[in-house]
Amino acid sequence: MSQQIFELLVNATIETLYMVGLAGLLGTLMGLPLGVLLATSGRGELLQNLTFNRVAGLLVNATRSTPFIILVVAIIPFTRLIAGTSIGTTAAIVPLTVAAVPFIARLVEGAIREVDHGLIEAAHTMGATPLQIITKILLPEALPAIVLGLTLAAVSLIGYSAMVGAVGGGGLGDLGIRYGYQRFLPEVMAAVVLVLIVLVQLVQSLGEWIARRVNKRSIVS
Incomplete structure (x- = not known):
């Protein structure tokens, strides 16, 4: 692989990390509270609000059911409004974030719904407010x-x-x-695939390690 291709690969990797990192951060900042609200605003839940729950759930499902490549094209006007352009790494963060928010929201909602309801009932008995239950019990x-x-x-x-x-x-x-495709350089395509595999493995391993560290029920060696 030539020096020029290697430099392009390094720059492309940095661009990918920039897109994924910023979109992941923005998606979490918006998706986490949305997921909490989806999990706690249903019938009989802590913050019951059926109208919000149904509307938010509908929007989340609609966004998640749209194939990503179609979503990118469909929100080009919105991307231009936010980023000033629809082309480039910074512009790509807009559709990535739009796709990440509902995905993260559903994951957070599912995680919260798995919490033992006995803990919630016990907190109710002790006089805890809904906000205290969310911040002191559900999220931890x-x-x-x-x-x-x-x-x-x-x-x-x-x-x-x-x-x-x-x-x-x-x-x-x-x-x-x-x-790799347009210039018929299979070695570039192979290098791109290899870097993507390495990135996924690193992210997955790091996430699993952090999850074990924050798990209070795990046995500390």
Whole structure:
């Protein structure tokens, strides 16, 4: 592999990490509270609000059911409004974030729903407020599952970031398409795939390690 291709691979990897990192952060900041609200606003839940629950659930399902590559094209006007352009690495963060928010929200919702209801009832008996139950019981108990969910979301974002290369989003996907496919350089495509595999393995291993560290029920050696 030539020096020029190696430099392009390094730059594309940095662009991918930038897209995935920022989209993951923004997606978590919006998806985490949304997931908590989805889990606690249903019938008979702590913050019962059926109207919000149904509307938010519908929007989340609609976004999640839209194939990512179609979502990228469909929200181009919104991307231009936010980023000032629809092409480039920074612009790609917009659809990545839009895709990440509902995905993370559902993962967080599922993690919270797995918390033992006996703990919630005990907290109610002791006079805890809904906010206290959420912050002191639900989130700490669900934290290991939430971390694993965020890990899954990060892995998915890595795959999505490769897709945006098809529409000028930059990163490893763009490099693979422009050089590996359009210029018939299979060694570049192989290198891109290898880097993506390594990134996924690193993210997955790190997420599992963090989940074990925050799991209060795990046995400390």
